Amino acid sequence: MSVASSPSTRRGLVWWLAPTGAALLVLPGSLYLAWAADDTRYRLAWRVPKLLTDSTVLLLLVAILLLVAGSLWPLAMARRQVLPGPWPALQPGARRLLVRAERVLFAGTMLGYAGLLLAGVSRGVTPAFAIQSLFGSGSSDDLKRAFSPIAGVTTFTQLGILQVVVACLLLAAGGARGVRPRLAVVIALATLRAFALSERLALLELALPAGAVAATALYTRGSRLTRGLVLTAPLVFAPAVVGLFAASERLRSWRFYSTHGYSSFSTFITDRFSGYYATSYNNGQLSLDAAPFPGRLPYDNLIALWSAPGVEQAHAYTRLSGQDASAVFQTALAQQANPEFNNPGGLAAAFVDFGHTGGLVYFLLVGSLLGLAYVAFLAGRLSGLLVYPVLLTGLLDLPRYVYWTQGRVLPAFLAAAVVLVLSRSRGRRQRERRASAALHGAPREALA
Numbered sequence: 001m002s003v004a005s006s007p008s009t010r011r012g013l014v015w016w017l018a019p020t021g022a023a024l025l026v027l028p029g030s031l032y033l034a035w036a037a038d039d040t041r042y043r044l045a046w047r048v049p050k051l052l053t054d055s056t057v058l059l060l061l062v063a064i065l066l067l068v069a070g071s072l073w074p075l076a077m078a079r080r081q082v083l084p085g086p087w088p089a090l091q092p093g094a095r096r097l098l099v100r101a102e103r104v105l106f107a108g109t110m111l112g113y114a115g116l117l118l119a120g121v122s123r124g125v126t127p128a129f130a131i132q133s134l135f136g137s138g139s140s141d142d143l144k145r146a147f148s149p150i151a152g153v154t155t156f157t158q159l160g161i162l163q164v165v166v167a168c169l170l171l172a173a174g175g176a177r178g179v180r181p182r183l184a185v186v187i188a189l190a191t192l193r194a195f196a197l198s199e200r201l202a203l204l205e206l207a208l209p210a211g212a213v214a215a216t217a218l219y220t221r222g223s224r225l226t227r228g229l230v231l232t233a234p235l236v237f238a239p240a241v242v243g244l245f246a247a248s249e250r251l252r253s254w255r256f257y258s259t260h261g262y263s264s265f266s267t268f269i270t271d272r273f274s275g276y277y278a279t280s281y282n283n284g285q286l287s288l289d290a291a292p293f294p295g296r297l298p299y300d301n302l303i304a305l306w307s308a309p310g311v312e313q314a315h316a317y318t319r320l321s322g323q324d325a326s327a328v329f330q331t332a333l334a335q336q337a338n339p340e341f342n343n344p345g346g347l348a349a350a351f352v353d354f355g356h357t358g359g360l361v362y363f364l365l366v367g368s369l370l371g372l373a374y375v376a377f378l379a380g381r382l383s384g385l386l387v388y389p390v391l392l393t394g395l396l397d398l399p400r401y402v403y404w405t406q407g408r409v410l411p412a413f414l415a416a417a418v419v420l421v422l423s424r425s426r427g428r429r430q431r432e433r434r435a436s437a438a439l440h441g442a443p444r445e446a447l448a
Contacts, residue, residue, distance in 0.1 A: 063363045
């Protein structure tokens with residue numbers, strides 16, 4: 001039976017969207033890049049000594065294998081699960097709920113951007129200042145500092161992550177009034193953040209979930225040519241990410257480095273892009289060597305908790321652990337590496353937080369959760385539809401850091417939880433009405 005005609009979850013399986021494929025797409029290659037570069041390369045290109053050891057590379061390889069193994073069994077168990085019609089096959093009640101949720105999420109996102117704009121204006125940002133920072137003698141860092149976030153206000157911009165997911169689901173299911181222009185506004189604002197404020201992730205964390213929804217919808221409904229294009233999309237997407245990186249670095253740092261050692265922009269971008277991944281693994285080794293201390297509690301994998309408003313101001317982590325884990329890492333980074341490349345490494349973070357045995361168990365569990373979420377996504381269950389596209393961003397960014405637990409993604413997860421609670425509450429009320437109608441002998445059409 002062909003993939004296109006199979007009445008199972010495999011009908012919608014796109015290899016690079018599945019957690020197994022996504023993990024194998026980015027993790028082994030990036031780890032090899034970090035391992036293969038010698039100390040001279042590290043020092044010349046990234047101005048750091050090579051710290052990454054062969055034993056740590058082996059440990060991280062085992063972690064990747066466990067993550068992949070954990071992600072495989074849910075899909076193997078669900079391979080004969082029947083998809084509920086054209087994906088995502090939203091039921092009328094779920095569709096109405098998502099229509100309302102999308103509007104609320106858009107309003108919340110706009111509230112966050114309004115707060116961000118007011119913050120910048122109150123700090124002296126004018127059109128002339130912005131142009132000078134981006135294209136004149138100023139620095140984009142000046143603009144970024146002027147638009148630095150306000151806790152509890154600009155956080156609302158991150159609702160845009162789930163707004164994009166919900167909007168794309170509605171479009172895949174036939175559309176809804178006003179969804180397209182609202183989606184365009186949110187993506188346009190994120191693009192502005194990516195380039196003007198040197199915040200590339202603001203755009204990528206929308207583009208990746210949107211791409212997951214769009215690719216699955218196209219694959220399940222498209223022709224053989226369309227399915228082939230979807231399956232080979234990474235050949236286009238990878239250069240697009242590099243292009244985005246190059247365009248933003250042109251505004252962000254090229255003016256400095258063009259007069260401090262680089263005459264070729266292409267060489268600069270190659271070194272810079274590869275450096276973000278290689279030094280992340282190198283910093284992971286640094287964390288394994290320097291970050292553990294007696295009484296240390298998990299940090300990177302609970303960072304949304306420790307950096308939450310009120311918790312951070314109360315220095316809760318330091319009070320409970322005895323030391324500031326972030327300060328310990330930053331000190332080690334300044335003394336032994338390069339603070340300019342400060343990604344802590346997502347794979348090593350689990351071993352720093354939970355030890356070697358705990359880290360291996362962590363990756364097996366994370367892989368299993370990713371596999372279960374992807375199966376729910378393919379099956380059109382609301383939990384998977386809302387959560388998996390966001391989880392995919394974290395999986396693809398795992399070489400650099402643990403995205404899932406960052407404060408920036410917490411609003412999207414909380415909003416998804418609210419939507420799921422409302423959906424289950426509505427489903428329970430419907431079942432109660434049906435049971436009551438059946439008890440009182442309602443006609444068949446009243447039970448539909």
